[in-house]
Amino acid sequence: MNFSKLEMLAQKLIKQPSVYPRNNSCHEIIIDYLQKLNFNIELMQFDDTFNIWAYHGDKKQQQQHTLLFLGHTDVVDPGNLQSWNYPPFSGIIHDNALHGRGAVDMKGALAAMLVASDNFINTHPNYQGRLAFLITSDEEGTGINGTTKVVESLTIRNEHIDYCIVGEPSSQHQIGDVIKNGRRGSLIGKLTIYGSQGHVAYPQFSKNPIHLVIPTLSEFLNTTWDQDKNIFFPPTTMQITNIYTNNNVNNNIIPHTITLDFNFRFNNKSSIEDIKKCIKKILEYHSLTYNIDWKLSAEPYFSNPGKLTNVVVNAIKYYQKLEPCLETTGGTSDGRFIAKMGAEVIELGARNHTIHKVNEYIDLADLKLLSSIYQKIIEDLLLYRQ
Secondary structure, eight states: OOHHHHHHHHHHHHTSOOBTTOOTTHHHHHHHHHHTTTOEEEEEEETTEEEEEEEESOGGGGGSOEEEEEEEOOBOOOOOGGGOSSOTTSOOEETTEEESTTTTTTHHHHHHHHHHHHHHHHHOTTOSSEEEEEEESOSSSOOSSSHHHHHHHHHHTTOOOOEEEEOSOOBSSSTTSEEESEEOEEEEEEEEEEOBOEETTOGGGOBOHHHHHHHHHHHHHTOOOOSSOOSSSOOOEEEEEEEEESOOSOTTEEOSEEEEEEEEEEOTTSOHHHHHHHHHHHHHHTTOEEEEEEEEEEOOEEOOOOHHHHHHHHHHHHHHOSOOEEEOOSSOOTHHHHHTTTOEEEEOOSBOTTTTSTTOEEEHHHHHHHHHHHHHHHHHHHTSOO
């Protein structure tokens, strides 16, 4: 494997300050790379979001097996620049590590996918099947105009995806020790509870919403949200993310309202409607006057283990001599959109110990290993089919 090619491509991508919603020149760099490999490329722009759909091989080959690499070029904000050892968009290599925002999530994995595909195509130019890429610039943001919009377009065209590798940073202690075949959904709530404003010296003439919410909060936190145990997913959890009142000025005033922001991470056996009904039941039991707004941020998905899972496990074993754990933990991912197309989906990427943190970095040895594993997955799926 040409390691310098991999290193240079990852650096080039990291040097683009593509904090959502900006993409800078990431799509141009990737398109230029794919063009040299004779990919059929389509730039799908929805509003301000750039998406790349590209595939290698004759379109008729979609009747064969199609392997899709799914990724994103957008990154989260680097935060306080003074806290970084190196500028977050410098792509500096120091102590055998590539430093910068996106090194782990997920420009390093993107570079590893592209170089693995490059090596495979040049070594096996007459393979059967299709090798495809779907790369968005809206995964860390709203997700409205990213992968989901491309999937809608591909579905209308009757495009078929058999297997999908998502480059999200799934690994924990070693590359490949954890792979993922599903994620929990995300349900956001904003609850406002109403009391009545008054002077703190005369509480008998007021109704303090802060006091009213305390027993309700306790019940929220002690509720079991899942009706049945789920062997594939962690349990549904509720996390309170913010509590605030409309009283920002005077310590002598009992506030009129208190607002709670919260998030449910729920598995594929939990019903959104059941969660909402349970919240409503608790609020009404405590005789609260309230208003609640809901937003479904992401639905859960689960991909049944099949041939792709076996190939990925064997590729990891070949290089790492370990048995990867199959999990559905962590945040949401765009794999949920590809799963709707009927594809088997596996998430495999870098170690996630510096994801979204200051001083994000990826070891160069990990970057090279990840690309080697990707290449073996391509070979085992598109060359040695049975």
